[in-house]
Amino acid sequence: MKLYQGMGPNSYRVRIFMAEKGIELPMVDIDFSKAEHRAPAFLALNSLGQIPVLELDDGTIITESVAICRYLEETHREPQLFGTDAVGRAKVEMWNRRAELVIFGTIGNVALHSDAFFKDRLTQFPAFAETERQAVPKKWSWVDRELADGRPYLAGDAFSIADITAGVCAWLGDVFGMAVPEDLANVQRWLKRVRARPSFQA
Structure with missing residues (x-):
């Protein structure tokens, strides 16, 4: 391969x-x-x-x-990163989609409509980019509320592709000046945990 x-x-x-x-x-x-x-x-x-x-x-x-x-x-079956049973797989899929659509999509729109790298790929709308930029903290605030139950990872007790996707969203936000708000204690707890994994140095 x-x-x-x-x-x-x-x-x-x-x-x-x-x-x-x-x-x-x-x-x-x-x-x-x-x-x-x-x-x-x-x-x-x-x-x-x-x-x-x-x-x-x-x-x-x-x-x-x-x-x-x-x-x-x-x-490569182990470790299983898409869930281990029907409920687990559904929750991983749910959270991976949420990370993609709610967070990744919003941050991506800022990049697509404001960064010079993309100017030849689409018609950029800077006002839309700014609207999306302002929405990013609200998206993370929603995740913070979801994590208020204390679970260690997005889909439950086990690390999954949903955490990879959302962790990459946080990285992308840093790149484009949209860091996760410091006052979101639950997200910061989760983000510290996933960023400590050796795989995030890949």
Whole structure:
């Protein structure tokens, strides 16, 4: 297998997932500043020109970070990061989707509509970016209320891909000047716990 990856939250998410499972793969770095994601050879792998991309030994291509993680979960069973039973898997899925849609989406909109890196990819609306920026603390405040029951991780007692996704959201927020508010004690407790894991240095 081979992983095409580079700078950015989705590649980071897969690298953390791999580190949690002790998986090592050959990696091909894709440099967006050199437009390597638009090269014909790469577009043949992913027509959307996005990373990460997992290429299996038989030539099968899997794109989208969560899809890649699901494949790695099936082929490397321990530790289980998508839940261990029906309820656990549903809760992990629920929280992973919440992290993606509520937090990642909001922070991503700020980046997409304000950073010069994306100016040639879409029509930017700076006012929308500012509205989304102001909403970020409210999103984390909601998570803080959800974690008020004292559970150690988003989906319950076990670390999961939902924590990876939300932890990467916090990292992305730092990159774009939207750190998790210091006064959110429950989120800060959770974030300190996940950031202490060696995998977050991946």
